[in-house]
Amino acid sequence: MIKITEKSECCGCNACVQRCPKQCISMKEDEQGFLYPFVDTTSCIDCGLCEKVCPILNPFDTKEPLQVLAAKNKNEDQRLKSSSGGTFILLAEHIIKQGGVVFGARFDTNWEVEHCYAETIEELEPLMRSKYVQSKIGNTYKEAEQFLKDGRLVMFVGTSCQIAGLKRFLRKEYDNLLAVDFICHGVPSPGIWRKYLEEIKSSRSEAAGKNTVLSLSLKSVPVITGINFREKQQGGYGWKKYGFVVQAKSPSKGDKNSVLLSSIFNENIFMKGFLANLYLRPSCYKCKAKNGSANSDITIADFWGIQKSHPEFDDDKGVSVVFIHTCKGKGIIKELSSRLDLIDSNLKEATLPNPVYFRSCQEPKKYSLFWNIYKKTKSVHEAVNAATKLTFIDVIKIFLRRFYNKLRRTFKMVN
Ligand SMILES: Cc1cc2nc3c(=O)[nH]c(=O)nc-3n(C[C@H](O)[C@H](O)[C@H](O)COP(=O)(O)OP(=O)(O)OC[C@H]3O[C@@H](n4cnc5c(N)ncnc54)[C@H](O)[C@@H]3O)c2cc1C
Ligand code: SF4
Ligand code: SF4
Ligand code: SF4
Structure with a gap:
């Protein structure tokens, strides 16, 4: 029977839930907003099918493409x-x-x-x-x-x-x-995404920033009508900048579709946290x-x-x-x-x-910092901002790394 002892040992694919002949596995959301399987042991007949279909317990071999x-x-x-x-x-x-x-x-x-x-x-x-x-x-x-x-x-x-x-x-x-x-x-995390959408709708932080075209009031919570993580045309973002656009209808502004939020990846809180591997x-x-x-x-x-x-x-x-x-x-x-x-x-x-x-992303050093702040504040914006803020030491490290890379390139050219 499937028993999750390490969170990293379940990718949430749902294969076990769908294969169980007794329908005694259900998915429940954890505090980080991800779904994990739980077995109702009273109905389980110990047939072992859930374990047989689990891709984490039975990974396939790696192979080179043709x-x-x-x-x-x-x-x-x-x-x-x-x-x-x-x-x-x-x-x-x-x-x-x-x-x-x-x-x-x-x-x-x-x-x-x-x-x-x-x-x-x-x-x-x-x-x-x-x-x-x-x-x-x-x-x-x-x-x-x-x-x-x-x-x-x-x-x-x-x-x-x-x-x-x-x-x-x-x-x-x-x-x-x-x-x-x-x-x-x-x-x-779907839980972080849900919270992020609530925040931009209630204009708690970023939606009130410079990229907001629609002015929001808490009394007129906008209704989202479209989301694009990879907008290429609007805003002239093109392919490489990951244009992130949310469209909404504002009850206070009639029925017109407007841009609630439009930004490139490094200016958007959700994309910043995603690409920093925080959640x-x-x-x-x-x-x-x-x-x-x-x-x-x-x-x-x-x-x-x-x-x-x-x-x-x-x-x-x-x-x-x-x-x-x-x-x-x-x-x-x-x-x-x-x-x-x-x-x-x-x-x-x-x-x-x-x-x-070939390889997984590394868990970032500020992973725990993000989750601790998120648990305390329940604000995606605050937690991402805190975990992506550069300290003085970070700035020095970046400067030294760039200087070292420049030296290496110059040294290579001379040789
Ligand atoms: C979470 C995620 C991470 C990715 N990471 C990388 C990466 O590191 N490097 C890289 O080169 N490409 C990555 N991609 C893939 C890339 O963004 C494009 O989806 C891919 O290049 C296909 O583009 P397309 O223009 O052919 O088709 P598109 O029209 O963009 O098709 C996207 C396809 O992915 C499916 N899809 C969309 N969202 C999800 C989701 N959340 N879960 C499962 N399926 C989904 C859609 O149904 C569709 O079939 C990632 C995609 C996702 C969803
Ligand atoms: S990196 Fe992608 S493929 Fe691997 S466990 Fe995460 S979601 Fe699944
Ligand atoms: S052992 Fe069989 S019955 Fe029990 S949870 Fe797994 S698939 Fe379901
Ligand atoms: S089959 Fe394995 S990886 Fe997929 S949800 Fe069940 S336990 Fe998790």
Whole structure:
């Protein structure tokens, strides 16, 4: 029976919950805002299935990709609406056009993130773009299994551990399944995300700052109408700056959609805390699904560093890196090759600027500081500000590191 003694030993994939024949496992949110499984021992028959399907207890082997490509969707509108090079939407449309089903993550009515499936082209739009919050998998492995058994084509997109969880849950290979993961930095806490949204809505701090276009009063709490973690067009952010935009309707301003918040990653509190690794799931610091061990057919990601390795390919509208792991993956990319601009790359070139392909993010030194302040103040803004504030010692360290790097470069040039 599943028993979580170390938080880092559960990625929250929900495989155990969905496989239990007695439905005696339920997910409960912990004080950090992540879901963990709990077994009702009175109903458990000790069959051991939950342990068999757990991707943390049964990790897959790492493997080298068959091929690595830089890719851009030729449909510029789709590429601009996607996080990276728009590879997901091309794959997804291809599956739907063949009568298939596509699983991915969307915002629910409370702007929390959940997995779901699409059967039409129109239903794909909410699945597009990265949502930097852990998604609730719900019963989607079970639903996917039923579609697979019915002989439908299924594409399932998720974090590497969600794909490993799906593969363990299914316990057999299906020819009609295309499993797609992405290079995964780690997933932020849904609890912190919920609190952050409350704060920007009630204008507690950042929403009252210089990036707020909408002036808010506590009496007229705005209704969020759209969130984009990777806005490329509005604000002229382009691909590399991670434009984060929240749209809202303000009851006091009529029914008009306005921009509640719009900023680049290093000016936005939630993105700052995410990229400083302050509230990733504990399993993300010890990830067991890196380096091809998700057992996916294809891994998609941002091709960071393309401006250096292939500058002619970069227009700051987004480039994907596509790691092909199986013949099935190779086949589908070949079928789509007329709709993609492609160039050959290799593992080293594609991962040098994206090392989380191989290894987990480190738990930051200020991890405990963040959580202690958050527990006391219940303010995401205060806790992130405190944990990302540079001390005098930090500034000296940065100066010395830069000076040392400059010296090294000069020394290399002289030699
Ligand atoms: C939490 C997270 C961390 C990431 N970390 C990195 C990284 O370190 N380096 C890197 O190069 N790329 C990372 N990515 C992937 C990257 O942001 C793009 O999603 C990827 O390049 C695909 O882009 P696209 O243009 O092809 O398609 P998009 O249209 O952007 O498609 C995104 C796909 O991801 C799915 N998805 C979105 N949010 C979630 C979620 N929360 N959980 C599960 N699935 C989701 C969508 O349903 C869709 O299928 C991360 C993505 C997420 C969600
Ligand atoms: S051992 Fe079997 S019955 Fe018990 S929790 Fe696990 S899957 Fe459910
Ligand atoms: S990793 Fe997944 S299968 Fe394993 S205990 Fe956690 S939720 Fe269950
Ligand atoms: S870093 Fe690893 S454990 Fe964390 S969400 Fe991504 S794949 Fe899962």
